[in-house]
Amino acid sequence: MTDVTQPPGAAATLRRWWQRTSRPAEAAKRVQFDRPLLPWLFLMPQLAVIFVFFYWPSVQAITSSFYLEDPFGFGASFVGLDNYRDALGSAEYRRIAGFTALFTALVTALSLGLGLLFAVKADKVIRGRSTYRTALISVYAVAPPVAGLMGMMLFDQHIGPFVTLAAKFGWTMQVGINYWDTAFAMILVSVWKQVPYNFIFFLSGLQGIPASVREAAVIDCKNGFTRFRTAILPLLAPTAFFLLIINITYALFDTFAVIDVMVKDKPANNPITLVYKVYNDGFRGNDIGGSAAQSVILMVVVLVLTLVQFRWLERRVHYG
Amino acid sequence: MASIDISNVSKTYPGASAPSVSDINLSIRDGEFIVLVGPSGCGKSTLLRMVAGLEDITGGEVHIGDRLVNRVDPADRDIAMVFQNYALYPHMTVRENMAYGLKNRRTPATEIESRVAEAARMLELGPYLDRKPRALSGGQRQRVAMGRAVVRQPAAFLFDEPLSNLDAKLRVSMRGEIRRLQKRLGTTSLYVTHDQLEAMTLADRLVVLNAGRIEQVGAPLDIYHNPASTFVASFIGSPAMNLIDAEIRGSSLHIGATEVPLGSMQAAQGPVTAGIRAEDLQVTGHGLPFRVDFVEELGAQRLVHGHVEGQPLTLALTPDAALHDAFHLSIRPGALHLFDTRSGRRLPQPESGVFASRVLA
Numbered sequence: 180m181t182d183v184t185q186p187p188g189a190a191a192t193l194r195r196w197w198q199r200t201s202r203p204a205e206a207a208k209r210v211q212f213d214r215p216l217l218p219w220l221f222l223m224p225q226l227a228v229i230f231v232f233f234y235w236p237s238v239q240a241i242t243s244s245f246y247l248e249d250p251f252g253f254g255a256s257f258v259g260l261d262n263y264r265d266a267l268g269s270a271e272y273r274r275i276a277g278f279t280a281l282f283t284a285l286v287t288a289l290s291l292g293l294g295l296l297f298a299v300k301a302d303k304v305i306r307g308r309s310t311y312r313t314a315l316i317s318v319y320a321v322a323p324p325v326a327g328l329m330g331m332m333l334f335d336q337h338i339g340p341f342v343t344l345a346a347k348f349g350w351t352m353q354v355g356i357n358y359w360d361t362a363f364a365m366i367l368v369s370v371w372k373q374v375p376y377n378f379i380f381f382l383s384g385l386q387g388i389p390a391s392v393r394e395a396a397v398i399d400c401k402n403g404f405t406r407f408r409t410a411i412l413p414l415l416a417p418t419a420f421f422l423l424i425i426n427i428t429y430a431l432f433d434t435f436a437v438i439d440v441m442v443k444d445k446p447a448n449n450p451i452t453l454v455y456k457v458y459n460d461g462f463r464g465n466d467i468g469g470s471a472a473q474s475v476i477l478m479v480v481v482l483v484l485t486l487v488q489f490r491w492l493e494r495r496v497h498y499g
Numbered sequence: 500m501a502s503i504d505i506s507n508v509s510k511t512y513p514g515a516s517a518p519s520v521s522d523i524n525l526s527i528r529d530g531e532f533i534v535l536v537g538p539s540g541c542g543k544s545t546l547l548r549m550v551a552g553l554e555d556i557t558g559g560e561v562h563i564g565d566r567l568v569n570r571v572d573p574a575d576r577d578i579a580m581v582f583q584n585y586a587l588y589p590h591m592t593v594r595e596n597m598a599y600g601l602k603n604r605r606t607p608a609t610e611i612e613s614r615v616a617e618a619a620r621m622l623e624l625g626p627y628l629d630r631k632p633r634a635l636s637g638g639q640r641q642r643v644a645m646g647r648a649v650v651r652q653p654a655a656f657l658f659d660e661p662l663s664n665l666d667a668k669l670r671v672s673m674r675g676e677i678r679r680l681q682k683r684l685g686t687t688s689l690y691v692t693h694d695q696l697e698a699m700t701l702a703d704r705l706v707v708l709n710a711g712r713i714e715q716v717g718a719p720l721d722i723y724h725n726p727a728s729t730f731v732a733s734f735i736g737s738p739a740m741n742l743i744d745a746e747i748r749g750s751s752l753h754i755g756a757t758e759v760p761l762g763s764m765q766a767a768q769g770p771v772t773a774g775i776r777a778e779d780l781q782v783t784g785h786g787l788p789f790r791v792d793f794v795e796e797l798g799a800q801r802l803v804h805g806h807v808e809g810q811p812l813t814l815a816l817t818p819d820a821a822l823h824d825a826f827h828l829s830i831r832p833g834a835l836h837l838f839d840t841r842s843g844r845r846l847p848q849p850e851s852g853v854f855a856s857r858v859l860a
């Protein structure tokens with residue numbers, strides 16, 4: 180029999196990791212309840228929501244991914260890992276996965292970079308500060324499909340100002356037709372949509388840095404850029420870490436509406452991301468099993484990414 | 500090490516209607532410990548920050564050594580500042596905090612190391628060098644902040660209420676530590692506080708500020724014994740000096756119906772404000788009639804609050820003195836301060852003599 184406290188293999192590693200990261204928080208705040216049922220009662224509404232909207236669909240997806248569903252809804256047959264094999268084995272899937280990686284990396288890096296840049300600039304503005312801030316933040320209020328539509332108009336073949344501008348530089352932009360032109364527009368609109376979010380967090384992060392710490396740094400370091408890099412930026416690291424996770428998730432999933440507007444009813448050779456393919460295969464192609472397998476793969480990828488980030492990055496960025 | 504010359508310095512914040520600091524003149528000698536003291540909002544920090552370069556100077560000139568620094572970057576002014584809330588870099592260890600300013604000035608690594616080690620020894624920070632600030636107590640953090648200033652070996656230290664965040668006991672010991680350190684290093688220091696005890700104990704010279712102007716400059720005891728105005732009189736010393744409306748007629752002071760002979764003809768005549776410290780009042784068989792309201796026990800002394808001729812007055816007694824509902828008081832010789840009622844300025848003081856008083860019928 181195996182020792183219960185030391186389960187072997189991956190499970191043990193995971194559990195040790197979990198214990199290590201969760202212990203200080205546990206010790207810090209522990210409330211005692213007389214009756215053991217009471218805390219669960221308090222948790223019920225939240226648990227119910229999580230269950231209905233997260234666990235149940237997840238379990239559904241995982242189950243479906245092992246079946247081949249009849250397209251017309253007449254039963255399903257168990258096919259084991261076939262759906263996964265099909266997905267991972269397909270050249271098209273790997274190509275889209277490659278584009279998704281590139282898309283996610285670019286959208287995340289650019290949104291974070293621009294958000295930080297604007298925040299640093301806004302932080303320096305003293306007069307007209309709130310106007311500037313409102314102007315930047317208001318973009319966030321635009322709903323994703325609307326943002327996609329606005330993007331479409333900006334990149335419209337006939338009336339799009341961006342296309343006109345590009346033409347001035349000798350670039351004949353064909354969004355929806357040319358693969359990389361579409362990718363460019365997609366990335367730009369996705370970044371534009373996400374920058375305000377990052378801006379808000381970076382700005383409040385910057386304003387959370389005590390004035391006296393900045394002033395001490397002004398006395399200690401003459402060069403403005405070095406000062407920012409060595410004394411200010413490290414203090415933004417917790418914010419940046421949080422935003423990194425949020426932005427990756429955004430680029431992977433929440434850009435769906437933007438992509439949808441750009442490639443729907445367009446020729447087939449347009450760039451799409453994995454999430455869009457899940458939707459395409461499942462709801463357009465009626466391949467529920469394959470689509471479910473793909474979404475499980477995506478879920479695992481995000482889970483692994485998040486775990487890795489927490490494991491390797493989080494401990495380096497919190498100063499308390 | 501250097502002198503600091505502040506001439507005709509004013510500061511008006513953008514958008515403010517009145518200047519926060521106006522027309523300050525102050526010459527600080529090399530190695531001197533100057534304390535700026537005054538009530539909240541009087542412009543102490545503003546003045547200090549103009550010397551540091553953290554605020555623009557609206558008018559006037561600041562010289563550090565013989566260099567005009569009005570337009571010099573804070574990092575190039577050769578000053579080090581200690582802030583009220585420590586302002587340590589949270590992501591750096593104690594060692595890195597102290598080394599940061601030196602590193603940016605391209606000080607050789609061996610030099611940095613020896614200076615940090617020396618400062619750590621002086622401030623007893625050795626065991627904490629590799630800790631982050633969050634793992635230190637308030638007192639330790641403030642010592643790190645001092646260490647950060649000390650390693651720079653600057654021309655001047657600027658302190659902005661460095662002890663205000665500490666508890667009373669720690670404040671007293673840190674006060675001593677700052678004084679010791681400054682004496683030992685001989686670095687010119689400008690120190691802001693609103694705690695008059697801190698001001699009295701630390702200063703070579705005290706600068707009392709009121710509403711952006713200098714009210715009085717002088718050695719702490721000088722200011723204590725010869726306050727230049729009612730403002731200084733009420734600000735320096737604890738408990739605050741009693742200020743009583745009175746009138747001079749000929750050679751005596753009239754407080755209500757009580758007459759206090761001053762011994763000689765006075766230059767000032769008419770209404771004055773009489774200033775008497777609580778410890779300069781003595782209980783006698785006759786004299787100022789004093790009615791007790793309440794008593795504060797401080798252990799070493801006992802403060803008796805009450806009224807003389809309808810005006811509030813505080814009296815300091817030794818704890819073993821007998822308490823009654825009413826006393827008669829006399830003023831210790833030479834301890835009466837006279838101020839102009841309207842301007843609050845100090846008037847020529849009466850010759851010392853015993854001011855036994857007599858109740859007019």
Ligand SMILES: Nc1ncnc2c1ncn2[C@@H]1O[C@H](COP(=O)(O)OP(=O)(O)OP(=O)(O)O)[C@@H](O)[C@H]1O
Pocket residue numbers: 512513515519537538539540541542543544545546693
């Ligand atoms: N950034 C600013 N903008 C406008 N007015 C300011 C600014 N900083 C200070 N003031 C004003 O200048 C005056 C002096 O402020 P200062 O901070 O120098 O006071 P202080 O003597 O240091 O007070 P405290 O003991 O409370 O620290 C105050 O009336 C304050 O309202």
Ligand SMILES: [Mg+2]
Pocket residue numbers: 543544545
């Ligand atoms: Mg202040």
